[in-house]
Amino acid sequence: MSHVLQTTLARPVSYSGIGLHAAQEVHMVLGPAPADTGIVFIRTDLPGRPSVKAHLTNVTNTMRATTLEHGAAKVFTVEHVLSALNGLQIDNCFVEMDSAEPPVADGSSLNFVELIEQAGVRTLQAPRHELAVSRQHLVQEDDKFIAILPYDGFRITFTSINPHPLLGVQFFDAEITRETYVKEIAYARTIAFTQELDMLKKLGLGKGGTLENVVVYDDHTCLSKLRVSDELVRHKVLDIIGDLALVGPTLKGHVIAVKSSHKLNHLLTQKIVEELN
Incomplete structure (x- = not known):
């Protein structure tokens, strides 16, 4: 049994912006929630304020x-908000939004980290x-895989391999603590x-994307200004932390991944939840 106590936010904080894919204006409030609530998204713009819990069973x-969907409550592109909450070890939080998609902010989870700290x-x-x-659990598809091994702590080792001349092979390995999350992962943006x-x-997606909130590459160059040379692999780790938040409890294990995606992360989450049951 864990001797570590659950956490929530001390007070509500809000942020407004547009979503990455739908580009709709959205006002988001992160607020305190009681023990054993988990992370719950509430659609304040819909009748009856329907809610959906951030859990694998609600992923559509x-x-x-x-x-994530439950009844009338549907939210999407939630992984960066979940990554910030998971990275900063917030167990319980109400996320109120008056649109289906959280603000893209700067394309990383840094703004959400700053909100939580505020x-x-x-x-x-x-x-x-x-x-x-x-x-051990392993999910493999062609030359991509993600695995998790028993480990006392939470660690991610990721290898990104990309044919783009400026990307190539990028490698990142870290013990994921609140400190490493803030210092090494939170600022990495979507590529x-x-x-x-x-x-x-x-497809009607990516309408809210700009060269500031997405790191854009053409065939030969990078059109955005990079924050670090290996921003791609760090963002992949940020995504895994968000996707694995859907397990529910705080996860202990060593995640090893090569070229993994949201889809593979999700399949690994399923395997972990199956072990629980």
Whole structure:
């Protein structure tokens, strides 16, 4: 049994902006929630304020981003908000939004980290639920894979391999603590390629993307100003932390991934939740 206590925010904090894919204006409030609530998204713009819990059982789509649905409550592209809450070890939080998609902010989770730090953290009188995987789980698809091994702590080792001349092989390995999350991961933004952007626009996605909130590469160059040379692999780690938040409890294990995606992250989450049951 964990002796670590659950946390929530000390007070509500808000942020307004537009969503990455739908480009709709959205006002988001992160607020305190009681013990054992988990992370719950509330649609304040819909009748009766329907809500959906950030849990694997409510995931309905993982193409390009994670979508959660429960009844009338639907939210998508939630992984960066979830990553910030998970990275900063916030167990319980109400996320109120008056649109289906959180603000893209700067394309990383940094703005959400700053919000959480602004709110402050309150300890609740209930033990944190920790899930330590007891065996290896592996999901593989062609030359991509993601695995988790038993480990006392939470660690991610990621290898990104990309044919783009400026990207190539990028490697990142870190013990994920509140400190490493803030210092090494939170500021890394989403990456996209110009040929992909045209396809996304045809699908009606990526409408809120700019060269500031997405790191854009054409065939030979980077059109955005990088924050670090290996921003791509750091953002992949940021995404994994957000996707694995859907397990529910705090996860203990060593995640090893090569070229993983939201889809594979999601399949790994399923395997971990199956072990629980």
